[in-house]
Amino acid sequence: MTTFRAKLTSPILQTLLPVAVLAALAGGIAHQTGFLAEAPATAQLFQPQTVTIAPRTFAYREDGEFLRANYVTDAPMRTVTETWPLTIMKHQVSLSEYTACVSEGVCSAPVGVAYDLGNVPVTGVNYDDARAYARWLSDKTGELWSLPTDQQLAFAAGKSFPDDAFGLEDDGSNPAIRWLADYRREAAERSKRDPVPRVLGSFGENEYGLSDFGGNVWEWTDTCHRRVMLDKDNTILRSEDACGVYVTVGNHRSPMTSFFRDPKGGGCAVGTPPDNLGFRLVKATAWYAPLVKALRDRGIDL
Template structure:
């Protein structure tokens, strides 16, 4: 005689997976199985080592130059909660890696600016913003992964405790321009050049709380953020510059430095505001594709579903 089968009731949330999630999972499975062809170029160069900066809250001061009635004031600083992660190169691009692009006649040779030849394991310096863009395009093709320069915001998010605050610290209602000149002079005096401005081997300048290595050493890093001036008061409208036609980009390191995009050796000129950087280099952000984004979203959604199911079961 057959025994009666007992079926345990199942929590509704454990089976009520959203239709959108099922669609995403089906698409990911189809791509993984080869039903949908998503093959990119074959990688001929190993991808650089990266870190993943997990979502966190941080204080960010805008990179723009702010003025009120012709007087310089500090850019606003706000607390920002970032909800997405960021994958960025752990180290700055090295001369060895950059020279692979040079060897293929895609990138222009870096300028050292001195007689001593740099070592290949040091960060590449003597490169312009345009050079960095060409290298990012070359690396994207050779690794089959999309790479790009970070924005100033992304670099601040990744550098965390190592990112500088360039505020003058002057009361915005202070109408005495002499106080601003004095504060600016003191700030520039603190921006003393490095005792040895020559690029140093990786790991020479410490690591941030997020795992970013060598930020704010003696190599400033190009970003894709265009320098802009914001005039407050008198109902003036803030105009966003077009990055495609912007000639002054933000390089970040011990301090922010608006630099002409074609400049390679900053001590030779090209810094539009304040003290020039010791050196110009860069690191890149990995731009995740649609499939990777869908998989990440599906993974997080599935985790939420299962955690909610477990929570419902615990309450019953």
């Protein structure tokens, strides 16, 4: 008995037990009241192939436009420890998958798409289109799907995630040095332009089994573009979010205005525009995901 009491009063159990009790009570009440719906009988027909990224510590260069003393500078590297696995679509959403949503009148038709291309990623879609598809897929599967954040995409992309640094250590006193570095990088990026979508799997897999990341389809994220002022020690003095412009990621980052579907028509806030705009989704697997979905279905976004 003494041993049991000692275990019960440990700090970890003191934290976990109330959470477990709350989860059980919330789940029971939700089911009793019909708040949580059962998964649709046809859910398996709409299940995309996924990969699960195991928890780890990783480093990536932060998203945004960073300035020091009003001069553009490289974003700092950030070290992140992810303590939960991430379930993400192995492939980008395909044209045929997206067309099913269009045919039901939920999603808008993509622009500039040749429907005889075969099993290719959907392109010509904007941020709102991607969110509409995420809601549609959530309804079809009874699960909670959403766009990844920039950090989640970096977590899943691993070594394939781009480093957008200029690679210079100048203090900004000679703007020509920065301009030339930017020009060289944009010229290199433009030389790799490859605008025709390719069959899924054409760009291979990364070390975690994620397919086609960094190919010629830039992926929408749920991360707002931001402008960040740094001091000399890389401490953030001020950060201004520009929601309405969202980070897209391919072989470089491209902040894009949310309503643009065709990057060739403009909408790129900074740097070289993407070849194509598409997306893949992440699936929420936490115990409270069904509750979040139920709230979202009732118009409450958390």
